[in-house]
Amino acid sequence: MSLFNDLGRKVEELKQEVGNASDDEATHRCIECDTLLYTDHDECPECGSTSVIPISD
Numbered sequence: 714m715s716l717f718n719d720l721g722r723k724v725e726e727l728k729q730e731v732g733n734a735s736d737d738e739a740t741h742r743c744i745e746c747d748t749l750l751y752t753d754h755d756e757c758p759e760c761g762s763t764s765v766i767p768i769s770d
């Protein structure tokens with residue numbers, strides 16, 4: 714049984730890594746509310762701020 718529990722935990726870790734990887738693909742960020750954006754926005758969709766900057770790295 715513990716073998717299956719370990720496997721389940723590994724799958725959960727893998728899912729989290731995939732989630733983090735998609736976060737890394739964000740191209741822009743709002744410096745007002747720290748929302749990550751995946752396309753260029755003139756205004757932040759979350760707070761309406763125009764302080765959306767490209768993520769350089």
Ligand SMILES: [Zn+2]
Binds near residue numbers: 743748761
């Ligand atoms: Zn914002």
